[in-house]
Amino acid sequence: LMEDIQTKLDNYRTAPFDARFPNQNQTKNCWSNYLDFHRCQKSLTAKGVDVTPCDWYRRVYKSLCPMSWVQKWEDQRADGTFPGKI
Amino acid sequence: MTHQAHAYHMVDPSPWPLTGAVAALLMTSGLAVWFHFHSTTLMALGTVLLLLTMYQWWRDIIREGTFQGHHTPPVQKGLRYGMILFITSEVFFFLGFFWAFYHASLAPTPELGGCWPPTGITTLDPFEVPLLNTAVLLASGVTVTWAHHSIMEGERKQAIHSLTLTILLGFYFTFLQGLEYYDAPFTIADGVYGSTFFVATGFHGLHVIIGSTFLAVCLLRQIRYHFTSEHHFGFEAAAWYWHFVDVVWLFLYISIYWWGS
Numbered sequence: 001l002m003e004d005i006q007t008k009l010d011n012y013r014t015a016p017f018d019a020r021f022p023n024q025n026q027t028k029n030c031w032s033n034y035l036d037f038h039r040c041q042k043s044l045t046a047k048g049v050d051v052t053p054c055d056w057y058r059r060v061y062k063s064l065c066p067m068s069w070v071q072k073w074e075d076q077r078a079d080g081t082f083p084g085k086i
Numbered sequence: 087m088t089h090q091a092h093a094y095h096m097v098d099p100s101p102w103p104l105t106g107a108v109a110a111l112l113m114t115s116g117l118a119v120w121f122h123f124h125s126t127t128l129m130a131l132g133t134v135l136l137l138l139t140m141y142q143w144w145r146d147i148i149r150e151g152t153f154q155g156h157h158t159p160p161v162q163k164g165l166r167y168g169m170i171l172f173i174t175s176e177v178f179f180f181l182g183f184f185w186a187f188y189h190a191s192l193a194p195t196p197e198l199g200g201c202w203p204p205t206g207i208t209t210l211d212p213f214e215v216p217l218l219n220t221a222v223l224l225a226s227g228v229t230v231t232w233a234h235h236s237i238m239e240g241e242r243k244q245a246i247h248s249l250t251l252t253i254l255l256g257f258y259f260t261f262l263q264g265l266e267y268y269d270a271p272f273t274i275a276d277g278v279y280g281s282t283f284f285v286a287t288g289f290h291g292l293h294v295i296i297g298s299t300f301l302a303v304c305l306l307r308q309i310r311y312h313f314t315s316e317h318h319f320g321f322e323a324a325a326w327y328w329h330f331v332d333v334v335w336l337f338l339y340i341s342i343y344w345w346g347s
Contacts, residue, residue: 031196083199083206 015060030065031084033057034073038086093158095150102143109135144303148320152312162319169323173330176293180334183289184341187282191346198277202346207279208271209347215266216343219259223332226255230301230325237308240315249305252328256298263291283342290334297331300324 021029037057044051061070076082090096109132116129151157157165191202199205210216229252236245267284274284304321307313313321 027196028200031200035200083197083204085199085201085205 015063026064030061030069033061034065034070035084035086037061038077042086093160095156095158095161097150100143100146102139102146105135106139106143109133109139148307148312151319152307157317157319162317165319165323169326173326176330180286180289180337183282183286184337187286187342187346190278190282198279202279204277204279207276210266210270210343212339212343212347215262216339219262220335220339222255222259222262223335226252226259227329227332229255230328234321234325237313237318237321238315242308245308245313246305249301249308253298253301253305256294256301256328260291260294260298263287263294286338286342290331290338293331293334297324297328300327 015029015033018029020032034057037054040054040057041051044054073082073084077086112128112132112135114132116126116132119128120126151161194200194202194204203209229248233245233248233252236242236248272280272283274280301324304313304324307320312318
């Protein structure tokens with residue numbers, strides 16, 4: 001178990017510093033990456049191309065965004081009331 | 087012999103400041119009563135008292151100045167300062183609402199879709215009625231200046247005509263704005279867009295109505311020969327206020343209607 005925790009700590013990764021969002025309030029960072037992931041996914045699947053490049057955005061928003069926000073946005077997208085442009 | 091050895095006006099005791107204060111108290115507490123107990127009586131009473139206070143206080147000022155000659159040059163200077171300071175305070179009042187608008191619109195939050203206008207808001211075309219409104223108010227600025235020059239030059243008929251035209255233009259603006267409000271595709275409850283739009287333009291519209299009323303009083307006074315070509319401060323104060331209202335509209339038009347669309 002100790003080894004598991006140690007390996008977990010060694011493999012710990014989170015979103016790197018993004019100079020576009022240098023301050024404490026990271027809301028726009030989360031929002032921007034959430035949008036970028038879904039836009040990436042939409043445009044690449046429309047072209048019938050592999051969506052692996054979109055992974056970066058997905059991992060960043062999953063690291064940064066509060067789960068409640070993501071859930072709310074998922075529900076809005078399902079409803080058709082999501083305010084962002086995807 | 088009781089003569090004052092100075093040119094200032096020591097005003098006779100008057101009940102209107104007290105009735106005005108009581109009116110303010112009744113209106114504010116009446117507002118709270120309306121919110122909690124669904125009764126508008128207190129607020130209505132306060133409003134009536136306010137209207138009576140304004141009518142009688144300003145009537146007394148006209149009596150003191152125009153009929154009794156108490157408005158000597160230093161007194162008039164004080165009145166000028168007063169009006170300028172009041173208009174300045176109104177500028178700050180509107181500044182607050184512009185601050186709110188720019189705060190919301192320069193960095194739109196995710197809830198709005200990160201964009202301005204927010205997702206789902208269909209804005210008014212700035213080149214339709216709002217542009218007409220701009221032309222109407224600018225024209226009224228011209229006519230009120232015409233009225234001023236007419237008064238200074240002793241042209242009684244022209245003063246009455248141009249002042250009337252100014253007031254009619256003011257009514258036309260209010261009428262057009264009323265139609266816009268009625269037909270608008272969004273309401274005050276539509277997020278921060280609706281709030282900033284209707285609070286800022288709403289208070290502006292209220293000031294147009296106040297300004298039109300002030301000008302109408304001046305028209306009545308001009309018809310009754312109150313103004314001389316040298317001394318007509320009441321009219322000048324109304325004209326300053328009217329220009330202020332016009333300038334506020336220009337800022338509203340550029341910021342909210344045009345840039346914000």
